[in-house]
Amino acid sequence: MLKSSSQLLSCSNTKSHSLLQNTLRCFSKTQHPIFSLDKIQSIDQTHREPTTFKDRLALSSIRLIRSCFDLATGYNIKRMTLSKWLTRCIFLETIAAVPGMVGGMTKHLQSLRTLEHDNGLIHHLLEEAENERTHLFIFIQLKKPSRAFQSMIMLAQGVFFNVYFLAYLLSPSFCHRLVGFLEEEAVHTYSKLVEQIDSGLIPEWNRDTLAPQMAREYYELPSNATMRDVILSIRADESIHRDMNHKFSDLRPNANVDQEVSEFFSKDQRIRNSHEYCHNSSASDEEDVQHRGRGGPMGGAAL
């Protein structure tokens, strides 16, 4: 017999209620981590050494993508201007925002086919995609891409989306490793940008250049926050994507990823009040943790 949603909600001790609550939680508003500016002044540029054939293939693929990317954006660290940096960052973010959406879509369809819960991975991946798209919109407030550049974005997206989708169907762990390496490159790129701001090589973004309002609101930065603070926050985002995707690639298929993600964020020094994301569950929520796990600031995640 069919039940209305109110009937389902009234069945407080049934499994249906638990499933519905878990589902509702998955669709709750995305919560973005708020960084401590003091703690993200420097970010370790870590590199995961490849140990398997899949790792080496992922690293080689990223090096190839990076070479094409450098060519397309005219990257030469000694000749970078603000305009060139913006071009590079805009292109980077249009690519970086694809994997989360493709992974989320693929896991969503898999969940529909298998009738099994995703344990929060979909939410996490979509949040990552949204976070990357926000980076993009911060940058396009500062530079409007030309028609020719938009055509390059379309071409790159057409190729990357389809290749990544097929790869994700074949091996999600390979794809998460690939994204881990991609994010290593993103952290490297933004670190170089911070270095150039600090060296005075980008006079338009000196230490007094105020951040756009949208970026200040998104990262909950103070009213006197600068573009440097925004770049530091974006770099911190990329470092979290890097660490999370490498972690996802390492985990066994049935691992309790939510718990691991929660533990990761509870110790994360980059995030202000990280305990609010990881340890604010009630006793009844703890029961759900056993069933579905609980997401960290990037949302829950499980493979």
Ligand SMILES: [Fe+2]
């Ligand atoms: Fe990004």
Ligand SMILES: [Fe+2]
């Ligand atoms: Fe990223």
